[in-house]
Amino acid sequence: xxxxxxxxxxxxxxxxxxxxxxxxxxxxxxxxxxxxxxxxxxxxxxxxxxxxxxxxxxxxxxxxxxxxxxxxxxxxxxxxxxxxxxxxxxxxxxxxxxxxxxxxxxxxxxxxxxxxxxxxxxxxxxxxxxxxxxxxxxxxxxxxxxxxxxxxxxxxxxxxxxxxxxxxxxxxxxxxxxxxxxxxxxxxxxxxxxxxxxxxxxxxxxxxxxxxxxxxxxxxxxxxxxxxxxxxxxxxxxxxxx
Numbered sequence: 001x002x003x004x005x006x007x008x009x010x011x012x013x014x015x016x017x018x019x020x021x022x023x024x025x026x027x028x029x030x031x032x033x034x035x036x037x038x039x040x041x042x043x044x045x046x047x048x049x050x051x052x053x054x055x056x057x058x059x060x061x062x063x064x065x066x067x068x069x070x071x072x073x074x075x076x077x078x079x080x081x082x083x084x085x086x087x088x089x090x091x092x093x094x095x096x097x098x099x100x101x102x103x104x105x106x107x108x109x110x111x112x113x114x115x116x117x118x119x120x121x122x123x124x125x126x127x128x129x130x131x132x133x134x135x136x137x138x139x140x141x142x143x144x145x146x147x148x149x150x151x152x153x154x155x156x157x158x159x160x161x162x163x164x165x166x167x168x169x170x171x172x173x174x175x176x177x178x179x180x181x182x183x184x185x186x187x188x189x190x191x192x193x194x195x196x197x198x199x200x201x202x203x204x205x206x207x208x209x210x211x212x213x214x215x216x217x218x219x220x221x222x223x224x225x226x227x228x229x230x231x232x233x234x235x236x237x238x239x240x241x242x
Contacts, residue, residue: 006031006064008050008080009071016212017068018043023213026066054080058087070096078102081109092220094118098147103235110231116219117234120210121154123218124200127207128155131191137168142184144173151195152184153237157230166240 004027007017021028022043029046031053061067067084071077078100084093085108094116100106109115132138132155140152149171159165186193194201198210222230 002063002065003027004029004045004064005066005068006061007068007070009033009069014070017070020213020216021066029064054083058089061087061089061091064091067091067093068096069093074098074101078105081105085109085112090114092116094216094219098150099234101238103238106231106235106238110235111228113224113227115231116222116227117230118216118219119154119157119230119234120198120212120215121151122157122222122230123210123215124155124208125158127202128159131193131202132156132165132188134161134165134168136189137170138186138188139170139172140184140186141172141174143175148184150237152186155186157233157237158226159233160229162233162236166236 003025005017005021006029007014007021008031018028027045028043029048030044031048031050033050061084067089069077069080069084071080077095081095081100082105092114095109096118097120099117100109140149142148142152153169156162156165156169183194183196185195190203192203194204195210199206200208200210
């Protein structure tokens with residue numbers, strides 16, 4: 001299997017995925033619903049119409065070492081996930097957030113080793129053990145938007161006892177944050193964490209700037225145990241806050 005990636009739809013994150021795989025010298029093929037003109041796109045090798053791709057058999061997909069699913073609307077993303085699950089392919093598959101709102105589908109995915117969820121905050125896991133604990137409540141402040149609240153909650157996807165820990169989390173709405181800044185604040189005891197346009201600060205000291213490439217590298221290199229853990233915890237968060 002060569003360095004070849006098949007990207008479904010190239011939704012809002014399309015340029016980031018293209019740059020990521022081009023930097024790693026991948027051949028990029030694209031699945032699209034309507035736009036089939038690949039003139040002046042020097043990074044694109046093949047382009048496929050979605051109505052034809054779902055007629056392909058497993059041998060076609062075995063040509064790819066990686067598959068990216070970044071589709072909107074989400075029901076169509078679910079349909080492609082189910083299609084690939086039915087084929088039982090073993091390629092590495094990255095699913096763009098918000099992944100799926102179908103709990104039954106998430107329960108199927110949770111034990112599939114080759115399926116990965118693109119979650120920006122996973123790369124921050126090296127900090128959470130030093131910051132958060134089970135002793136007192138955690139307060140999360142954000143605008144009243146569940147997708148932004150989930151970004152804050154996704155800090156905790158690699159907690160081994162998240163079902164217990166979630167009882168300590170208190171969600172608070174605030175009005176003076178612009179939604180396009182994807183900004184939230186997390187407070188516990190002596191720690192004050194903020195995420196402002198992907199610049200993460202702890203007690204007003206910058207600890208990390210989240211970048212797509214480094215986040216995706218981290219996700220692709222998760223070991224099996226952590227990959228399964230995050231998918232179990234992902235379901236917990238979806239069930240509690242949706």
